[in-house]
Each structure stands twice: as structure tokens, then as C-alpha cells.
Amino acid sequence: MVRANKQERTVEKPEACTEGSGRNPRLAVKGVESAALxxxxxxxxxxxxxxxxxxxxxxxxxxxxxxxKNKGASGVDGLxxxxxxxxxxxxxxxxxxxxxxGEYIPSPIRKxxxxxxxxxxxxxxxPTVLDRVISQALHQVLEPLFDDxxxxxxxxxxxxxxxxxxxxxxxxxxxxxxTWVVDIDIEKFFDHVNHGLLLARVARKVSDxxxxxxxxxxxxxxxxxxxLATARTEGTPQGSPxxxxxxxxxxxxxxxxxxxxxxxxxRYADDCNIYVRSEEAGxxxxxxxxxxxxxxxxxxxxxxxxxVGNPWDIKFLGYTMTREKEPRLRPSKRNVERLKDKLRxxxxxGRGKSISKVVALLTPLLRGWIHYFKLAxxxxxxxxxxxxxxxxxxxxxxxxxxxxxxxxxxLMQLGIDxxxxxxxxxxxxxxxxxxxxxxMNQAFPKAFFGNMGHISLLETLESLKLRSRTAVYGTVRTxx
Numbered sequence: 001m002v003r004a005n006k007q008e009r010t011v012e013k014p015e016a017c018t019e020g021s022g023r024n025p026r027l028a029v030k031g032v033e034s035a036a037l038x039x040x041x042x043x044x045x046x047x048x049x050x051x052x053x054x055x056x057x058x059x060x061x062x063x064x065x066x067x068x069k070n071k072g073a074s075g076v077d078g079l080x081x082x083x084x085x086x087x088x089x090x091x092x093x094x095x096x097x098x099x100x101x102g103e104y105i106p107s108p109i110r111k112x113x114x115x116x117x118x119x120x121x122x123x124x125x126x127p128t129v130l131d132r133v134i135s136q137a138l139h140q141v142l143e144p145l146f147d148d149x150x151x152x153x154x155x156x157x158x159x160x161x162x163x164x165x166x167x168x169x170x171x172x173x174x175x176x177x178x179t180w181v182v183d184i185d186i187e188k189f190f191d192h193v194n195h196g197l198l199l200a201r202v203a204r205k206v207s208d209x210x211x212x213x214x215x216x217x218x219x220x221x222x223x224x225x226x227x228l229a230t231a232r233t234e235g236t237p238q239g240s241p242x243x244x245x246x247x248x249x250x251x252x253x254x255x256x257x258x259x260x261x262x263x264x265x266x267r268y269a270d271d272c273n274i275y276v277r278s279e280e281a282g283x284x285x286x287x288x289x290x291x292x293x294x295x296x297x298x299x300x301x302x303x304x305x306x307x308v309g310n311p312w313d314i315k316f317l318g319y320t321m322t323r324e325k326e327p328r329l330r331p332s333k334r335n336v337e338r339l340k341d342k343l344r345x346x347x348x349x350g351r352g353k354s355i356s357k358v359v360a361l362l363t364p365l366l367r368g369w370i371h372y373f374k375l376a377x378x379x380x381x382x383x384x385x386x387x388x389x390x391x392x393x394x395x396x397x398x399x400x401x402x403x404x405x406x407x408x409x410x411l412m413q414l415g416i417d418x419x420x421x422x423x424x425x426x427x428x429x430x431x432x433x434x435x436x437x438x439x440m441n442q443a444f445p446k447a448f449f450g451n452m453g454h455i456s457l458l459e460t461l462e463s464l465k466l467r468s469r470t471a472v473y474g475t476v477r478t479x480x
Contacts, residue, residue: 017130031273050208053141054134055096063137064088066130066241075128076110076224084129099134100323102210106131107220109237123191125223125237136241143245145205150248151255156269157244163317165327166266167375168274173264174311174327178275180282181314184289185305189270190243191235193250194298195219198236201249218242244269250297257292266316273316283307322378330378339369347392357398359454362389365416374464380441382458393454394444395435414443 004463016290053059067081074080079087088095098104109125127135147158155166195216203212218240223230236243247269258265258274263285265274274289276282286308291302307314311321318335321327342365376382401407408425412418416439424439450456 016215045089050141050206051100051102051210051214054211055099059140060133060137060217062124063133063140066136067132072129072132073110073126075126076108077128077130081129084133086211087130088133095130099214101209102213104134104214104217106134106214108224109239111223111225112239125239127221127237127240129454130131131218132241134214138214139241139245140180142202142206142211146245146249146252149205150252150261151267153259153265154248154252154255154267155265156271157248163268163372164375166268167317167319168252170266170275170311171321171327171329171375173266174321176264178264178277179310180276180279181309181311181316182274182276182285182289183283183307183309183314183316184272184274184293185302186270186272186293187300187302189299190238190247191234192299193247194234197297198246198250201216201253202246213457215242215246253296254289254293255390257296260291268317271317273314275311279308296327319375320370328377329375329480331373331382335373335402339365339385340388343389343392347396350396355393355400356392356452358396359449359452363455366457367460368453370460370464372446374461376461377465378462379458384463385457390444390446390449391432391435393449394440395431397429398434398440411439411443416443430480 021289024347064084071081077081095104107128109127112124112126113121114124115121143159143397150158153169155161155163155169164471168347198219199216202215219236220232221237223232236246251267251270251272254272255265255267262426263274263276265272267273274282274285276285286306290306293299293301310323310325311327314320315332315334318332319329322330343362346361346365347358350361353361370382398407401410408421411421411424416424420439424434424437427434446456
């Protein structure tokens with residue numbers, strides 16, 4: 001076993017240049033012509049001088065613009081995206097020469113942990129802004145070299161491919177009668193990738209030793225925690241622009257093996273589902289794939305999270321299917337509950353605010369959720385969510401009124417007769433019960449919230465369905 005070495009390391013923020021000193025015009029951002037990157041890649045393929053293509057002006061400018069667009073936090077050196085351009089104007093020529101000589105050394109990665117939906121934590125590594133630009137430039141040159149050889153059933157982190165395409169392909173398999181799914185969960189994939197195996201696969205198409213050395217340095221860059229840099233011996237840090245491509249390179253062997261065996265499958269990053277026609281076949285595939293991953297790629301399948309089941313019991317990228325002869329897509333129950341939890345948090349933040357401001361807080365969350373689940377065709381899920389959320393909004397209003405006398409006056413102002421308003425205001429029941437009662441439904445009908453800008457999930461789905469019907473269900477049997 002290799003023990004990770006810890007050493008104390010102080011990382012100082014790079015010195016800023018005085019205005020106009022040592023200004024380097026090579027990275028002046030004035031917009032990038034689309035031919036610039038194509039020429040860099042062409043040069044890379046013809047001469048195998050890949051590092052020259054990486055530091056080519058157009059490629060670096062595009063990488064800079066993408067990092068600026070994504071923004072993000074600073075790394076261990078404290079350099080922000082806003083401070084990056086002056087820094088590059090001053091230091092880029094020196095950094096470029098070090099890259100070309102193969103002498104550039106990446107900075108340690110800042111460790112950040114974020115909560116996972118299942119209660120655990122996911123470790124993210126935040127590289128410095130400079131390393132993000134270099135990694136992005138490297139990704140832009142390497143991606144065309146590898147992407148054409150990737151499997152048609154691989155959808156994650158690839159240009160012109162999406163989670164929606166993967167889900168649509170999964171639906172096609174369901175319509176073909178493949179009613180059993182082998183759901184493979186690789187245990188902490190990004191933390192356990194073997195560096196030697198990964199670099200060997202990169203070297204299949206990359207002969208530039210400077211590039212291979214730079215990738216190795218990025219893989220082994222220390223993780224900075226409380227001033228201590230811990231050396232990495234395995235894994236690819238999530239947060240680097242290069243990690244998605246490296247993950248696809250590593251798992252391409254799995255894709256090719258599944259294709260060789262004639263399996264129907266969809267893979268999105270480390271989330272892989274294989275579709276078969278019987279439980280017995282599923283168990284055989286699970287055993288053989290587990291063995292292949294362990295022996296060939298030194299990756300472990302998480303037995304607790306991997307399973308063989310039906311597509312209506314197993315979620316794939318947030319979706320499940322209905323139990324029908326021709327299945328339909330629907331959001332998984334787990335994702336519906338996650339949405340409710342997020343909405344509850346927003347409603348708590350909205351206490352003391354006007355209902356119009358609460359609606360405004362909810363709208364971006366609802367719009368993003370429905371656009372992701374626009375392939376779903378089970379209306380009852382969206383109807384129930386709409387009703388539940390209007391119930392919650394009425395509950396907020398009832399609590400804001402606080403006193404029975406205020407509630408009675410407000411109800412009368414909204415058209416409830418005096419006797420009924422008084423009975424309702426003084427009934428002694430809680431906010432949730434009153435929010436679902438007839439007097440609050442009459443006072444605040446669906447149209448009331450619509451006039452405030454509150455979007456209906458079902459109505460939004462119907463409008464999106466008109467635009468996506470042909471793309472998804474009209475051609476589902478002809479998807480390749």
C-alpha cells in the first residue's frame with residue numbers, strides 16, 4: 001500500500017503586475033474565430049506536437065473565455081477569475097515556455113465537500129484559476145482525438161450529447177421488451193481511478209510525452225486541507241475541466257466490452273444501465289461486468305447500490321418508466337421528493353415576504369425542474385405537485401394573517417360571506433388543514449396564483465410536449 005505523504009505547504013497569491021508592465025498581447029481577448037481551434041487540432045494530429053496545439057493562441061483564448069464564463073471560486077492561491085487577465089498578461093510567456101519544455105507544475109487543489117442527496121458527502125477539488133484555463137485548453141485539443149472513437153451508447157460529458165438522449169435511448173429499449181435492467185454503480189469512481197491504467201489509455205492516441213507528463217501531474221496534484229498538501233495516488237479530482245474526458249477515456253473499455261458482447265446499454269459518466277430480457281440474464285451480466293471492471297480496470301462495483309430490476313423500479317438520470325406494454329417516462333419518486341424538499345426550503349425563506357415575492361423565488365426552481373423532466377408523459381405526477389404547491393402557498397398566507405380577527409376580515413375582503421368567514425377564522429384548526437379547506441380554495445383559486453406569475457408544472461409540460469413530441473416519441477423506434 002502506498003501511503004499518502006503530507007507536507008506543509010504555503011501557497012501565496014501570485015503577484016499582480018503593475019499596469020502596462022510586461023503586457024503580453026498573445027492573450028488579448030477580442031473574440032475567437034471558430035477556425036482557430038480547428039487549425040490547432042489539425043496541427044496536433046498531423047505533427048503529434050500536441051502541446052504546441054494546447055498553447056496556441058486561439059485555443060488558449062477559448063479556454064480563457066470558458067473559464068471566465070463559468071466563473072467559480074478561487075483555488076489555493078486566492079487568485080480570482082477577475083484577476084486572471086492581468087496575471088496572464090504579465091506571466092503567460094513564462095508559463096507557456098514551461099509548458100512547452102514539460103516543466104510546468106500544477107498547484108495543489110483546494111478540497112471542498114458538498115452534501116449528497118443520500119446523506120453522504122462528495123469531495124470536490126477546486127484547482128487554481130490558472131490550472132483551470134490550462135486544463136480546459138488541454139481538454140479542447142484532446143477531446144476531438146478521442147471522441148470519435150467513443151461508443152454511441154456513451155452520453156455523458158460529450159459534445160452534442162445529453163442526458164435526455166440517454167433517457168430516450170433507454171425508453172427505446174423498454175419499448176423493445178427489455179424489461180430487466182442491470183444497474184451498475186461503480187464505488188466512488190472518481191476517487192478510485194488507477195492512474196497507471198488511465199495514462200496507458202491516454203497514451204493510445206497521445207504520443208507527446210509533455211502532455212502525458214502534464215496529465216500525470218494534474219492527477220497527482222496534492223489536495224490542500226488546512227495548509228497540508230496530501231499527495232494523490234489514485235482518482236481524478238471532480239472540479240477539473242479535464243476530469244470528464246478522462247472518465248470517458250477510462251470507461252471506454254467497458255463500453256467496447258459491452259458492445260462486443262452485443263448488450264443494449266446506456267452510460268452517462270459512471271452511471272451505466274444494461275437492458276436485458278430476463279432476470280436470469282441480468283444476474284449473469286451483473287456478475288460478468290463486476291468481474292470485468294475489477295480485473296481489467298481495477299474498479300469496484302458497489303454491491304449495495306447495484307441491482308437487477310425492472311425499469312419501473314430503477315431510476316436512470318432521475319427518470320423511471322411506467323409498467324406498460326409501451327412504457328412512458330416519469331420522474332422518479334425520489335426526485336419528486338427532492339423537489340418538495342427544495343420547495344419547502346424556499347417557502348421557509350419566504351416567511352415574512354409578500355406572496356408575490358415567494359412566487360418569484362419559486363419560479364426559477366420550478367422552471368429548471370420541468371425543463372429537465374420535459375420528457376415525462378405521466379400527467380398525474382405534475383398535477384399532484386401543482387396541487388401540493390398551491391396548498392403550501394395558501395398555508396403561507398394563512399400563517400401570515402396570524403390572528404383570527406385578521407383572517408376573518410381578509411376572507412370577507414376576498415368574497416367570503418361574513419358568517420362563513422368568522423366560522424373559518426375561529427375554527428381552531430391548523431394552517432395546513434385550513435389551507436386545504438373550501439374557504440381558502442375559494443378565496444385563492446388557481447387563477448390567483450397564475451396572475452402572480454406562478455407557473456403550473458402541468459401546463460408548462462403540455463407546452464413543452466408539443467415541441468418535443470416528434471423528437472422523442474415520434475421517432476423513438478428509429479433512435480440508433
